[in-house]
Amino acid sequence: MAFAIGTLLAGPLSAAEKKDSRQELMQDMRTMLNAMEQIQHGGFYSSSEEMKAGVEKLQKTLKSLESEEVKVILPKDQAYAYKFAQKTASMLRLYSDDMIVSIEAGRIDDALEDYSQLLRQCTSCHTRIRNW
Numbered sequence: 069m070a071f072a073i074g075t076l077l078a079g080p081l082s083a084a085e086k087k088d089s090r091q092e093l094m095q096d097m098r099t100m101l102n103a104m105e106q107i108q109h110g111g112f113y114s115s116s117e118e119m120k121a122g123v124e125k126l127q128k129t130l131k132s133l134e135s136e137e138v139k140v141i142l143p144k145d146q147a148y149a150y151k152f153a154q155k156t157a158s159m160l161r162l163y164s165d166d167m168i169v170s171i172e173a174g175r176i177d178d179a180l181e182d183y184s185q186l187l188r189q190c191t192s193c194h195t196r197i198r199n200w
Contacts, residue, residue: 090140096132097141099125104187107167111180116171119179123164123171126186130164133157142197149197156193160186 103126110118132138134157142149167182 089137093132093138093141096129099129100190103129104183104190107183107186111176111183114176116176116179119171119183120168123167127161127164130157130161133160146197152196153193156189159189163189 103122106122106125107119108122110116110120110122133153138153139150142153163182163185167179167186170176170178170182
């Protein structure tokens, strides 16, 4: 009897965990968008500190794309989706690391090119994974 009750209670808890992970991932996606907007704003107003703060915010969320948990928000019918998300996360980290180096070296044109590459990665992933 106790086993049956435990099993019944565990089901809703695991569903709640999946929902929470999905919501956390979606919040990370919103944070990524906000970080991209912050980088762009900093670039338009020649604020290297704002650009760097946006990059740091972006990089903090990349762990979501790099983890197995990202599978919760990916389409189940696309076998390549997880590997594509992993590759995108890797490229986002590469370009954002390069952006920091460019900003610190005073090469704002290069930093803005890195921003363009970051935006291309975001767009590419959303286009392929979301079938836009």
